[in-house]
Amino acid sequence: MSCKIHAENSDSIIERCWPSGVKKTHQRIDIFLILYHSDEPLSAAEIFDKLNQKAPKEKYAFSTVYRNLLAFEKVGIVTKTTLSTEDNAVYELKKSSHKHYAVCTKCHRKIPIKTCPLHDISAAVKDSLPGFEITGHQLEILGICNECKNK
């Protein structure tokens, strides 16, 4: 899944990225790595599926997934959002630079957008919202992706 030429092994990713104050369990580590290697936000169900397809012998509970996503969110390394095309929540690791997605309204594919077109917009918005302290924003571009268009 990783796009790096020299794939970093899981141990060193964990060593480098693990949040302090969070006990390591193999379930947590597995969930973290799935998020780490995904280039799009995942639903709890998608994470659950990936867990079980990676290690069918292991047992994972749905509640474990939810509880750990919440735990990660609390220590600030995971963001929970809801895309406007879906009814359920999706989760992703907070990256140094935040991300936006182009969402295909047909296949629901989520394509990360490299640039954030909003950095200098905040000021303009600020004028129309006196007193409102902007802490962030969420942007989705909706449309039909290349693959769906050619069907």
Add this chain to the structure above:
Amino acid sequence: MSCKIHAENSDSIIERCWPSGVKKTHQRIDIFLILYHSDEPLSAAEIFDKLNQKAPKEKYAFSTVYRNLLAFEKVGIVTKTTLSTEDNAVYELKKSSHKHYAVCTKCHRKIPIKTCPLHDISAAVKDSLPGFEITGHQLEILGICNECKNK
């Protein structure tokens, strides 16, 4: 609720705005008027509550709300979205110019933003998404509203 100086009465709103091909029932009309007079997107539960507080003698079923919101969506006069701060879907009438909201992350107040800062951004985004046909976008500004800040 209406901000107009000469409040338009319900009958003429319905006569002017009712979508063709949709049978009129008093439940549908009530739901439509609630959406019409709201300046923020509403959840199915909020619409249901408003229905029953407006006319406590009448009976409305939750399923009626959902079915009619879907019916309105199908004929293209209602938009269903999910705000990133909430888990459930919200609905609003499509207005001639679409709207964005500033969402307070504390009280979840939704403040409509007058301008859409994205019209000329689409082009810039288009470059980074070859083949992706942009049909729309969804933007939320997150932050703390004036009221919450002064608590």
Add this chain to the structure above:
DNA sequence: TTGGTTGCAAAATGTTTGCATGACC
């Protein structure tokens, strides 16, 4: 009159919680 719409109840999702067992430090 007749087909679409409603209310009710039940099912289907998605998410959260209680509790006893089990694993990490």
Add this chain to the structure above:
DNA sequence: GGTCATGCAAACATTTTGCAACCAA
């Protein structure tokens, strides 16, 4: 060894569906 995390099951919330009675055209 004590504490916190897990699995399981049950609770909960939101949304969808089946069906008989009902209403608008």
